Structures are given as structure tokens and as C-alpha cells.
Amino acid sequence: MPSPIRLRLVLTLLLAATTGPGHLAAQQQAPIAPAQDWAHAMALPTVEDTNPDPKVLEINLTARVGQVEISPGRSIEAWTYNGGIPGPLIRLKVGDRLVVHFRNELPMASTVHWHGLQVPIQMDGVPGASQPEVPTGGTFTYDFVVPDAGLFWYHPHVMSAAQVGYGLYGALLVDDPAEGFSIPDEHVLVLSDIDVTDKGTLEDPETGGSAGMAFGREGNVLLVNGRNHPRVSVPTGVPQRWRVVNTAKSRYFELDGGKGTRFTKIGGDGGLQEYSESLDYLVLAPGERADVFYVPNGAPGTEYGVIARLFDRGYGSTEARQNEALFTLVMDGTPAPAPVALPTVTRAIAPVAQAGATQVAMEFGIAQTSDTKAFIYTINGKPLAEIPALPATVGETQIWTVNNTTPWSHPLHLHGFFFQVLDKNGQPKRPMQWKDTVSIPYKDSLKLIVKFDDRPGAWMYHCHILDHAEGGLMSSVLLSRPGEAPPPLPSEHAHGHDAPQTK
Numbered sequence: 001m002p003s004p005i006r007l008r009l010v011l012t013l014l015l016a017a018t019t020g021p022g023h024l025a026a027q028q029q030a031p032i033a034p035a036q037d038w039a040h041a042m043a044l045p046t047v048e049d050t051n052p053d054p055k056v057l058e059i060n061l062t063a064r065v066g067q068v069e070i071s072p073g074r075s076i077e078a079w080t081y082n083g084g085i086p087g088p089l090i091r092l093k094v095g096d097r098l099v100v101h102f103r104n105e106l107p108m109a110s111t112v113h114w115h116g117l118q119v120p121i122q123m124d125g126v127p128g129a130s131q132p133e134v135p136t137g138g139t140f141t142y143d144f145v146v147p148d149a150g151l152f153w154y155h156p157h158v159m160s161a162a163q164v165g166y167g168l169y170g171a172l173l174v175d176d177p178a179e180g181f182s183i184p185d186e187h188v189l190v191l192s193d194i195d196v197t198d199k200g201t202l203e204d205p206e207t208g209g210s211a212g213m214a215f216g217r218e219g220n221v222l223l224v225n226g227r228n229h230p231r232v233s234v235p236t237g238v239p240q241r242w243r244v245v246n247t248a249k250s251r252y253f254e255l256d257g258g259k260g261t262r263f264t265k266i267g268g269d270g271g272l273q274e275y276s277e278s279l280d281y282l283v284l285a286p287g288e289r290a291d292v293f294y295v296p297n298g299a300p301g302t303e304y305g306v307i308a309r310l311f312d313r314g315y316g317s318t319e320a321r322q323n324e325a326l327f328t329l330v331m332d333g334t335p336a337p338a339p340v341a342l343p344t345v346t347r348a349i350a351p352v353a354q355a356g357a358t359q360v361a362m363e364f365g366i367a368q369t370s371d372t373k374a375f376i377y378t379i380n381g382k383p384l385a386e387i388p389a390l391p392a393t394v395g396e397t398q399i400w401t402v403n404n405t406t407p408w409s410h411p412l413h414l415h416g417f418f419f420q421v422l423d424k425n426g427q428p429k430r431p432m433q434w435k436d437t438v439s440i441p442y443k444d445s446l447k448l449i450v451k452f453d454d455r456p457g458a459w460m461y462h463c464h465i466l467d468h469a470e471g472g473l474m475s476s477v478l479l480s481r482p483g484e485a486p487p488p489l490p491s492e493h494a495h496g497h498d499a500p501q502t503k
């Protein structure tokens, strides 16, 4: 086993090198962006619907390398969908059909995975289990009905740590017309970071070697909707609804709304939750989403930052990094209206029945290889190439007890199915909600319950710190119908890492 002290030392040096004072000083010299309204300062790219049927959204999505402007006058290299980071906001209604003509113009194979959407395995974007990789110059058409309302997102599933880290991600918002309440100021916030050199080129995704992998490499430039430190002008005292997704490859976000504001959280990964919660801070692990009400609070003409706080996912609070304003809210000149009560939002969610459930024990560990002493992650003591897939039968319910023995937290994501989190006593955690990604805190454990419906296939589960997935925290549920042969495995299993297939 690696010595935690040595690991910490290596990582402290690594962090100091990538996010130390030198880098922060460079950022502080950037010119201050003027405040603009939300539609300008924070707009997400849109995409043309080529299908006249109102129940069908048909779009073209091309992955290509480009230059993106992340703040006035500052452009960096990135990998993009349709030329921007994030990719276009895909927005439709629950039950609509989405058709995506994907074209790969990257110098590397890719796919598109629809994170959180309960789609058939053929549409899940996983090489080997769903489809072949889409080579450079290749195309693939994704075509499915969106079954659930909520905020979801899309990203590649080939060399994911590199490709997501380079900028390939976008939000997918599924509206529920029967929701029954409305906050006119509704905004989607895509949180991420990107690792760039002083020259504005993309940093090597392997920096820091296996210690960098063990930590999970974070970007050195914070982004919200593809902008670094934007300044948004808002009316004070007017409630807003924020739909937030963390698409960063490693970074946890802990948002402080600033100025004594609080977040009223009404939903998470899989739509609305049982009842709302009032939160000081909003924590989102990589891959997670939140649906919150937020009320800007300040005298007309004043401003304050919405802060990305240091969240302790295992590195303690003594490392070389600090809280940073993700964006600045500038109160426009209008006086605050008389406060109105926020809508009361509830949703009846039935607990997944536990009778007859299969108990599954899963342990996340960290080890060093005997030859090179490189850090690797393990599941149940096994390195990536030896982790057996987890069998499941259509209709089966499983309760996973995930024990994290490592000094890092891990956001566990299951493809294709929602689950519910259980408390230490095995009761549903309140407020109840449907999730597809949940953080397993370091040196702690967590239980979840999932019922597998009739969509046989190899459904991946992995840590959404994408370096960790590639370092060993990745496997699949092999879901088959009774009496039928198990489905084919994702090619990641055969290759031992999330690499393109070589023919």
C-alpha cells in the first residue's frame, strides 16, 4: 500500500506546480470584463432543429478542435462540439425524440455518451457495448426518446479524461410541461475547468504521472458556460432558477452564492426531489446536477462574487489552492421588488422495494504496482484488467454497499439507470431523489439501491473523476434477460484502459 504521507507530499508538489501563486497572479492581471445581461455574459450556444415535427429535435453535432474565447481578448485552444465550449444546449420536452447526426473531426476516435438518460444500450455511446468508435472523419446517428425530465449532459466515452478535459461536454435539458410552477429567469450553468499552459495551449493530460492520476487532474482555469470570471448583470431581489451541472473531469464544485444568499435545492440528477432543501453551499461532484432557486441580494449598482470554494475531496485544506470567484453578479439599477414566496416544489417518489434485493459489496482501493510502483485503483482488490463484470438479470433489484478505503472521494456514476441512495440503516435518504452519480466520501461507505428494467446490455459504472476511471475505478453491470447470453463487454474492459481500439 502507498504511504498516505508520501502520496500527499507528491500531490502537494503537483498542485503547487499547476495551481500555485504564479498562475493565480497571471489570472489576476486579466482585464475586468464589463457586466452584461445573462443572455450575453452567460449564453450557451444553441443548435438548429432541422426537423419540422415539434416532437422531434434533429441536430448536427460535430466534434472538432478550435479556438474559444473564454474572457474578453483571451482565447485558448479547446476540443469543441460545433465550435464552442460548452457544446450547444440541447433542450426538448419529456417524451420527445432526439436525433443527433454526430460527426467526428477530431484527430482521435470518439463517441457521444448521454449522461443520465435512460436510453437503450445501443444509444449509450460506449465502444464495444453500444457501438464501434467513431473514427476521425466518421459519423454516427443517435436516435432515442428522452424518457425523463431533468438536466442531463453529453460527453465522449473514448479517452474520456483527455477529451472531456479538453472541452467536449454540453448540457441537455428535458422540460416537463406539467411541472406546475414557473420562475421566468431560468438559467443553465455548466461548470467546468480546463488545464492550459501559459501559451494558451492544452496541457498534457498525463501530467504528474500516476500520482496525478491518483489525485485526479484539475484544470487551472475555472469556467462557467465556457467563460472565465464573467460578470453578469441581474436585477436584485428577483428569484432565479439555476439548473447546474458539473462537467469537470476531476474538480468538485462547492458554490457559495455570496452576500449571505442561500440555495433552495428543488432537484438533482433525475429531476425534482421529494421536497426542497435550503443550503448554505451547493456541492456538486463531477457528473452531478442540481436544480436550485437563487435570489440575488445587494443594493442596486453593487456587486459580489459567486464563489467556488475549496471542497475537501481528500486533499485537506492546507494545499496550494484557494477559493475563487466563479463569476460576479452585478446588481443592475432596478430596486428590489417586494419579496415573493418561492414556489413550494414537491414530488412523490416511491422508495425502490427492497424485498428480494441482491446484496452487492464493492470496495474501492488504491495500490502500487510491484514493478514500477505506479499508483493504481482497485475494485474489490483487483486492478482494471481483472475486475469481473457484475452480473444482473432484467427485473432484479440490487443494493450496493460501496466501501471507499482510499484517501480520495469518488463520484460513482452508473450508466442507463437511476438509483436511490440509502442511509447507513438502509432507509432511503431524504429528501428522496433519483440519482445517477453520487460521491462516495473518502474513508467512508455508501449504500444505493437500483432496479434494472428490460434494457439488457453492458452498463458501465465508474468514478466520474475520469482519471480515476482510467486508473481502475471502472467496470460494468452485465444485464441480461433470464436464460439469454450475457451482452458484449465494453472495449475498455479488454484494453485495460479507456483507450481507442487499435485495429
Ligand code: C2O
Pocket (backbone or CB within 6 Å): 113, 115, 155, 157, 287, 413, 415, 460, 462, 464
Ligand atoms: Cu458521464 Cu461513463 O459517464
Ligand code: CU
Pocket (backbone or CB within 6 Å): 409, 410, 411, 463, 464, 465, 468, 469, 473
Ligand atoms: Cu474517483
